[in-house]
Amino acid sequence: MEPSINITSISYIRVLLIPVGPLKKTTFFKHVKLVKEFSELKLGDVTPDMKKGAGGRHRFLSPVRRASFESIIALLRRFSWNFDCLNAFRIHILAMFSSQVFQEGQLHFQFLTSYSRDHAFLEDFQMQRRVFGVIGIMDCQEWKDGDLSQGYTKFLGMLEKYPTAIATRCFAFDPNENQPDTTKGLIMIPNVGNMSFYMSTMICDFASELLSEFSTLVSIRINVIVMLLAYYKNSPLAHRLGTIYSHRAELMNCRSFATFHTSVVDLFFTTKASAIEQRVYIESPNPFNLAQSPSIPPQGFNSASSISIKPPTPLSINPPDISPKSPTSVGIIGPAPTASFSSTFMKRAVTAPNRGATLTVTSEGSPTPGPGAITRSFSSSNLSGPLSPLPGDARLRKRTPGRIVKLIADLYLLSGRLPDAVNSYNQAIDITRNNSDYIWLASAMEGLVCSTLLLEYLHADIGIISRRPNTPPDPPGSPIKEQAPPPNSPKPTLVDIPEKYFTILSYYAKNTSSQSTPTPPIIYIEGCLKVARFLATVYRCGGWGDKTLGMLTQGKVLESNNNDMADGINVTASKWEQSLKSKNSGVLKYDIAGWVMRAWTAQVENLSTTDQIHVTTAMASLLSVVGYRRKHAFLLRQSVLMILPLLIQTRTAMGTNPVSGHGAMGQNSVNGGTNANILKADMGVLGCLREICEVYGIRVNMVVYVVLKFPYAGQGDEEEDFKEGDDRDFKTSFPGGALHQSGWPKLQIDILRECITISEALPDYAAQLHYTTLLLKKLYRYIPKDEQFKLASSIPRIVAAGKKAGQVESDVRYWGVNVVKAIEIVKQIHRKVPYAHPLGPQDNVLSAAQDGDPFIYNPFSKKAANDDKVRCRNFTKIFRNDTYIPEGLLVTNELAEFKVSLMNPFAFDLELQSITLSTIGAPFVTTPATTVIPANGFINVRLTGTPTHPGIMTIRGCNIKISGCREEEFLLDSNKMDRLRGKKTEEFKSVSGVVKLKKSGLGAIEDPRKEARHKAQKIQFLEVEVIPEQPLLKVKSTSLLHGAIMLYDGELVHMGIRLENIGTISVDFITLSFSDSTTTTQLATNPELPPEDVYEIELFTKATHVFSWEGQHREDTQIIGKMVDLPVGGEWEVIVNVYGKRGCTGGTIQVDYGYLDRPIVNSEASPGSIVSTPKNFYTRQLFLPVLITVHQNLEPLNWDILYLRSAENQSLDLRAGDLVQQGGGIDESTTKCQHPVETLLAMTRNGEVKEKNEYCLATLDVRNVWTVSFDVEFMVDNNYPEHSKGDDTVTSVSSVTTIQPGSTKRIVLPIKRLFLSPDYTKQPIPSLQLNKQFVVAKGPRYPPDQERQRLQMFWYREELLRRVTARWRCHPTNRHGVLYLRPSLRLTSLQLNILKIDDIEFEVELSSGNATDYHIDRMGHKKFRCPVNYFVEMTVGVVNRRGEYYQKRKVTNDPCCNQSAKLCLRVQPVQSYNDGAKEYDLSGKMVWQGLLQVVLPEIPPHGGRVTHRLPLCFVSRGHFEFLYHVEDVATRQVFYDHEWAIVEAVE
């Protein structure tokens, strides 16, 4: 069967085009193409029977009536055995197929280049199967020297193989001018002028001959039948017949007839002579039967063996080389070669008498001509037909006329005389139906369908068609229910044809079931496919119409569409239109698929292999047209599987005997074309495989990992395809991508295995390699280990074989998945890491914090003004703000390391013979490495290289040479890498947003490919900046021993660090920064701590630095940049101070250095414009760790603050307070105003007693916890501005004490009492932490007066600590340091009261008033002695000193400075006994006048004074004390005087 079976294909006249060698393949096909242009020929164009006209043998050119045919029928019906009569009608018959009758009709040629005899047994059943014409094609260029006639002879010789050919031509193309056109029968076609016109003439001529020969054929046929009938009736008649026909043969000069004749004659004799034991069913006049179907061939058809040698693909030229065998095997002794067509026909004919049947005339009594009469006459006899089958021969006899009519109708159809064909078919249908000859009936119906369709195409007059309804009504129970539809309305045709075919198929099936001769499945299948193709064509064309009809009749457009589908399945816009059109066609896809699958169910497996292949291919192509790609693939796979054994067979045959292989290819195959044929055929199969793979979700990009040597031209496109595919593949194959696969793994494995087997059988090593690798690459997850191993080990074998065959070049490309999973830059060692410092304007973060913004980052704050003019070259400033370690920075001329992660997902080891980085951009010298990735393993490899120039370097991936493969670049998308790490980039999100389309099935499978392509453009590689060369320093030496230092608490030492430049360029900038263990591991401050404590902790951690540079202890000396000039190889020393901070265990000195003022290279590149300055400058760091041990040597304890009261017993005090060592060894320079403490004490005590004592005493114990003695020097700075009254005032004291190891000494310090303004003490406790986010304090909250107290305490303490400093010195070691007093000092409120000077001051005076007779002794400050029984007057003066501070500073506008006080004074006298007891009840001991509690008038500020007089009289002796205090009326604040007045009453 033909793969392109069509509903109208029964109207095609098969013409075989054969090359008459020698001929180039391309030339042949060029000519074939030319000839094929004339496959459609209008009957009107056909040359009127020239031969007859010229020869003048027949003068029956008058238009033939249609009646002629009917008359023949009538004749036959009459069976009148009158040979004269028969002769008379022969004239009519000869003109039956004249082209002049139905001018609109068309001839359809089906030009074949190959012809298989497989279905020869059907040729008498379906005329169109026969090869009616043979056209030889010669190329004159090949016969330049030779005689063309030889070629023609050769052609004639070839013709013998095609006995059915009734018309032959031999065209010789491209003749030279000098080549003589002498050979008779050979037609020279010059390659000049309008060739197509010339050709069309030739073809028309050919057609004309063909038509005339049809007539002959019919006549022969009729004659033969008559003859046979006659033979049956009366044997001797045959002899007469024989003579008649031999004579005729001479006359007609008809080759085919001659052949036929001889065979007939021979047959007659042979049958008589010998008994042919052929198993031909007598009751089956059909030219075939199932038992003799090709799978179990009769001797004549050695189909299985002969077919298998042939390349089975339809493209191959496949000359039938088997025909000669058949007659011999049948055993006909006659002039060879005998036509096989006739042999079967004859067999039947001949074997009929063997069964000893005698034919009788079927219907004797009704010789009425005309179709109606026939019907009637037959219908009567038909009634009993199916019910009581006649004996075989009788039935055959009965049926034969119908069959003849059908065959004639076939010929009418072929010759384009459609009206006649319709009529004949109708008649045939009638007859066969009456005879229950279902198979012929069905066949006739097919013909009818075809001819009506063609008529519709030609828009032939309805009159002819409208006759059809006049055909006799169906017998009851016919499946055709609807005969009514108007024939020319389009839709019904669409409905009608499938319905008709449904009936046809049911008839075929009926035949199979009811008759002993089943219908050959091929016919049934062809029927199914015809409908399917018909529907598919309508579907593709989008409905019924002229175009559709045209396509149907030509059957070509569909083919081309088909090819489109096979080529690429890209859904283009046109395809969408197509699908839309298809949707409106009114044909449902699954209807088409249903018809197609009906063919499958009809026992395809009973067909011959070739037919099976053809059927499945045809089915597959149809399904592909409707877009059922899975089914298409399924069937395609089936057909490929069928081809497979044939392939293997062929290959083995070729392998053992190449000559025979060539023989199988065909003897007439064009020279040198054999190999190309094979390859082309292979490509066909491979193409199929590719398509199958696509559908099953295996993305076959045709990534061929070997370079193919294409032995034939025209593969350029494909090669490009490979490249593209290759690139894409490597770009997109990424760890994440392969995880989710589409498709059905089990099926995919199956398919790929089959692909491998097939390509092995071909053998196409490239494809085999490809599929092997694909299987490994895509589906390794589902393949067991041993098979993976087998596959992997087969690859080198395939390559070797391929190399041998020349298909594969030596270097195989790597095939597997991308092994490179990640590339990272290995961080350099610390001292080599370059740190970037932006040179541009600074960020707004810090500035915001400095402005006092409560928010660390304020997005609304204005960005720092970008002032270009002031380009900050102050590196120090920049340096502090933002330093960062840029990622992926390489330094020119320094070795860089990369960590490459490699993965091997396979179950076998991958050996990497070399792996290097693949980079573009800045030049980079890489060092190759080798490694082995273990099976299912993951390894990291370090690759090194050196960038040679600054710039941007892009790392594309790795160049890897895997053993056995070519070196390949494995790309790596850094985007995906980020994604793997969980960084969702914006880009990724947007991309994924695009991708989210609802697609399923094959659409989804194909979609990722586009997506991948889309992504491939966006591939992002790892980019690395290569910065210019950087200097390198090292610490050559330090003054420390083993980098460790021991310090006493508070000690300050210097250490020296010597740096050396070991790099290649000089250093011009160095800066130091420090960190120590106390700052790096900060104490977590408890937020609930009171702020004083927090301040204390902060002061310790933040404000006390272990390290400082250049001897300075200020805050900003912590980090300092310095421009230096340190040439290559030079050295430089830095001195760093180290302070012994308690709790510090170590620290790090960090040296940042760089080369900043490098010349800008590209300055002349853009002379006019501003030189673009680099964005960043880079420094490197050097770290010097220092181990620090801090020992506590001195411990201050037990602070106290005491009143310093004027006392009588001075000498005792002095002795007791042996505090001072005269002439202590404190530095002379620092103690300019040094006074011994006791002098001070003495001075203060012995000062004017009247004056209030300004001093208090601070005492503390200092314990020496170390093992050597320390000298401690305390310095008290009593100097503060508001108290500097005179030059002689002692403002500063210092004392030196030596404390022996283990001992404790009490230190007494006279401290001037302090006065801090209330506003000052109201300040909140400061925080040392910059950038501290404002939070609501969580600490304990106090009532306002307590809060005030606390603040006061804080500020007084701060002041005290400011004034009192202490240093220590160790004489033996000459070490010195500071004694840290802070932690030990805690003020209590009592101490505070002593320390501070109150606002309100009391002055007490005792006077005798106006009396002069007694004297009141003033013994000291507020100490009096008075006689008893005298009236004395006590004056209590209260001074309001508020605002004095401000007054002194001349600040008057402050509201605080005008605070007058309204006070209530209370005085309580008590008698104090020596034992300390106090007597409050003073009645009888003293008397006073007035109240002890009075409200004083308002006291103005700035030292305003109010005095209260209290007249007293002591009546008893004793020691009286007057206690007093005032209470502020408004604030209820009570002010006490710490020195109360003492009065000693004496006699």
Add this chain to the structure above:
Amino acid sequence: MGSSFYLVIVGSRDDPVYEADLGPSSKAPPVPEGTKKEESKHLNQFIIHSALDIVEEVQWNTTATYLKVVDKFNEFLISAFVSAGNTKFMLLHDTKSEDSIKTFFHEVHELYLKVLMNPFYEVNHPITNTHFDSKVRLIAKRLL
């Protein structure tokens, strides 16, 4: 009865999400003559795969999720059910029993939905849940 059933849940990329041979006899249904044994190893799968074409067409012509018998291959029938998420439930069977298959599909779908609700399950990934498997088999035993 000797009928066998073969259920496949096909994801939207033609990939099998779940496969189960539910027939009373575990062996593959008889293969048509002429095809070799190893070729037909995955015949069921191949048949179902080829039937997807029709499902894709039929699903747009109906509002029902149960598509009934969509395809025939030799003596096998293929019933299909399409979920809202375009996941196809394909059942290969050789006896006609529309109602029970419909119920079967609906119950399997219910189960499938439960699997979908698992936050650790991603759509179109194979279902490896043994619970699901046993439940499906139970339903099959009950209904088919």
